[in-house]
Amino acid sequence: MVEVLITVIKIVAIVFVFAMGVASLMTLLGDRKQSAKIQNRVGPNQAKFFGFSLGGIPHFIADGIKMILKENTMPNGANKWLHTLAPALIFFPALVGWAVIPFMDHYCTGSVRTLADYTEVCIDGEWKNYFSIMHSDAGLLFAFAIAAVSVYGAAIAGWASNNKFSLLGGLRSSAQMISYEVSMGLSLAGVLMIYGTLNLNEMVRAQGYLFGGWLPMWGIVVQPLAFFLFFLAGLAETKRAPFDLPEDESVIVAGYITEYSSMKFAIMQLSEYVATVFIAALIAILFLGGWQVPFLYADGIRFLGNHWQPFAENPDLWYYFTIMLRIGAMVLKVLFLVWLQFMMRWTLPRFRYDQVMTLGWKILLPLSIANLFITALILTIL
């Protein structure tokens, strides 16, 4: 019973509070306030709580209310069932993927000791999975499998709308997502070889290693090329600018969401944002050390072979402090990556359809394979 309760709390905290919260705030802070800053504008400030504009935050509540109150229209000749199903098919994978994202290491009921190779072991207790919804040894595969499902949503939305612009958008999005999944997966093959696991939490643990006592062996350090490949492919996968051609508003109106209104539209938009945050979380975990804070371990600070133990008289206090810092680090890394994606979105023009395909198949894919071979070669030699 307690286990179930904990799981429910985790789901609510991670999916509904963190993922949805960040995603909805992004519609405001990312898409509006940040773009306004970049573009020398003020941004939204007219919706107010008791006369205070609060940095524009009431706008996203106003948006939500507006979306709910809008009429839900459906074009003539659209397939009603599929047209309604599509937003759900897009929304569902955007949320389910969060199941495997670890926000912190497992909680140790005993005391934690860091070994010489910087792995943490739990003594006189056991690891409790409190900080990710699901502890899965196939975590990465699960994330990929779920991400792949969202292709269906976009394709079905495009097809079921009975609109040629939507159809083009749906086709573009399925072609793009399927193409980039390939390089996305292959770019990670090197990472998998190095860490030897598909479990996301184990991957993050492995990134706690300090090379020479000072260089954290984060994914970006051991696999710099893979980081860029994955980042690019991830951008394309989430259909955000400069890869937002499935909804290229100047050519195909709004792509596969052209014929959606009301909350259906809002949900499609929101899932796009959630997907952005999800990709940011994946990148943070795979390449930026996830919840790792450099030099900070559950039993003290280690740097260049030195070991400091703050609060030595009360190790539990330090442990709780570490947990807080690590969760904070994970959240900050995610937010940073989201911010980076938005900076790119508001700076770059968008690609053309064939250029995206060329980039995916002729540049990213060969580079991913090259990266894989080189990594394999180095691993064999070492």
Added chain:
Amino acid sequence: MAHDINDTYEPIDQDLHTEPMILQMGPSHPATHGTVRFTLTLDGEKVLKCETEVGYLHRGFEKECEASTWTQVFPYTDRLNYVSPLLNNFGYALAVEKLLGIQVPERCDWIRTIMGEISRLSDHWTSVGAGALELGAMTAFLYAIEARELVWDLTEQVTGARMTVSYGRIGGLKDDLTPDFAANWKHVRERLLEVHATTHKLLTRNRIFVDRMQGTGVLTREMGISYGYTGPVLRSTGVDYDVRKDHPYFKYGEIDFEVPVGSTGDNYDRYLVRMDEIVQSVRIIDQCLERIQPGPVNSDDPRVMLPDKQKVYNTIEGMISHFKIVFEGIQVPPGEIYSYTEAGNGELGFYIVSNGTGKPWKIHVRSPSLIMMGGVHKLFEGSMLADIIPTFDTINMIGGECDK
């Protein structure tokens, strides 16, 4: 009865049946914004055929003019190319003045040159900015629009309006420049060049932007000439035809400026030509402001200019003159003339026929946009669907001017 075996077992390696898709792009579409319709035949994303239909903004400009006095035509000309209304004003005024055979004072020509270039700046900034916007670079667009705002502030300060200025008059102008115009220009100029540099940084060497623009919408020199293209679009192919240089009017003959030309005639060249022309316009205005001398701005020809209010209220001649000009209009001698100037998009020609009354018998506008829309399908066909957007933008079709 035996079935034909081929009915049941069709050969498995038959071609999949495909047929081109007809797509109505516009008039209600973000890129064609209500003013034009492309009926596209698409093979996948490739444009096989494009049929252009213009006229969604047709207001009957030419017919309207026949019911107005010569002076009343000015507000209509504002609405031709509404991004650079002053150029239309002055182009029309010049045509009527040629038919009348009158000379405007020196200062009027200087002001027309200055304000014309101000309008050209607004036109080019809009075109460059909108091009970036439709490629998804919204930030570059908003920077360009800031520059346009500054230019419009200057326009507003002088003319009293931002878009529909009606600043030109036959034989002169509505008003002189404001006394602080030169000082304001100095400030605006600085910011314009800053934004110009920023735009270059954001777009000109941006890989995505270059990939989208280079080699798309290619206009050959021959095609440009044979279709009658003019302006930045023709110059991007390497033809250095600029009315300001080749048939100088106003004060362009006395001023030192260059005509930027491109080489390949693709979208990127058109973008660069416009960017360079922005700098040249700034140069022209600088020189004009240096050389402009105080003096009257209106011609003293009583046939075209309203008399002083002092005279109107105190003398019967003044009163009658005022009455006749307002009610009957300026009496333009019978005849016809084709007068052309360089507008934002190319050669803006006014063909005017007068029958000697206060109203035009016929006004025909050679609007650069309409002529460019005549050949625009050639630029679209064979390219990708998404290439229509930058091509259509660098062509810079302005609905008001195209549909008249």
